[in-house]
Amino acid sequence: MVTLLYFASLRESLACSREQVALPSGSPTVAALLEQLRSRDARWSEAFAPGKNFRIAVNQQMANATTALKTGDEIAFFPPVTGG
């Protein structure tokens, strides 16, 4: 299992802030996890459609689609940041 976190507009459009999911089988990457999320329904496939401007963090470090995942990881999805 891994923990998924969603922030800001992504949290709102997905109506989800946190969930636990099983890792994709094989040598799982962020890309495989995203494929799994997109297959849920139209809302999820749209939120993570290719070309959508969102950011990924794995265990609180910026990551990308090729980042490898393992059991227990915390994977966060969020829009470009706007602090300051």
Added chain:
Amino acid sequence: MVTLLYFASLRESLACSREQVALPSGSPTVAALLEQLRSRDARWSEAFAPGKNFRIAVNQQMANATTALKTGDEIAFFPPVTGG
């Protein structure tokens, strides 16, 4: 007459902070005034020797050797500034 002011190391080496002098005759400039000051003695000629790094202000605006002078002007001589 014009008022001359000296600041910082120049004030100390000339042992003078303020004096009143007559303007050089003709169409006086800072250069003519400096010539007059240099002619006083070795200390003054050395302080204002060509190539010496000092600044000039006329009526509290930065000036240079070609700046024209008139009666009543306040002319200040000082080393490069070091505030902040």
Added chain:
Amino acid sequence: MPIVRVQEADFDTGRELDALTGGRKDVGALASFTGLVRDANDGSSVSAMTLEHYPGMTEKALEEICREAHQRWRLLDTLVIHRVGALKPGDRIVLVGVTSAHRGDAFAACEFIMDYLKTRAPFWKKEATPQGERWVEARSSDDTAANRWRK
């Protein structure tokens, strides 16, 4: 040394900056930046703002930005305080303070920290406008500012 705080409460700018320099005699330069909530943005009036963040990652990201600043310039201390939660126009959002022997290092590092904070620290702003609430969009000018520092 980096000092990082994420908090709902307001901060006292003078006290925080005095603490950075207080008692030290090797600080020649203190550069600081305060970001505040404006009552207008992108053509709309703004009556309130909510700042969301990613607890845990936020502090790590800010510390990493400060550490990178310490690697790039000769600094004494760096400070980042960033507020989260409900804010209103005129409120302080963020304070960055950088001390150094010389001003060039302090200025550059302070601006660097702000530019990186704007593009790398997980904060998100939601504004209340007469047309309703809206998430603030990231600005390409912030990416441009951050990219200036690429070696």
Added chain:
Amino acid sequence: MPIVRVQEADFDTGRELDALTGGRKDVGALASFTGLVRDANDGSSVSAMTLEHYPGMTEKALEEICREAHQRWRLLDTLVIHRVGALKPGDRIVLVGVTSAHRGDAFAACEFIMDYLKTRAPFWKKEATPQGERWVEARSSDDTAANRWRK
């Protein structure tokens, strides 16, 4: 609007910066710089400092520098407070504060004001060292910094 003060007394950084932003809701960015007396300079320890200035011209020069900053960037307010007289290590010398809607303008103008102050405002520092008193020499790095801003 430029606010310029030359004074012997210390200043309260927090109070001065709060006054720049206080009550306004259009300030998004406040950049500030504080210069302090260091206990070492050019390889000598420094036990005390005296700041001389040119009364009258100092204020004019500082106001002119601030006005030039207002012409170059979109600013709301600029503040310069510079102390004169006897100072000791750890003491504040100068405070520059700049407010703007956006941080790029505030940062640039704050650094510009400091660079021009360092090369154009008639202040002179005298340091007390174990080898006696000495006038601080102007640095060519300050000229280089100021020349960056030439249009």
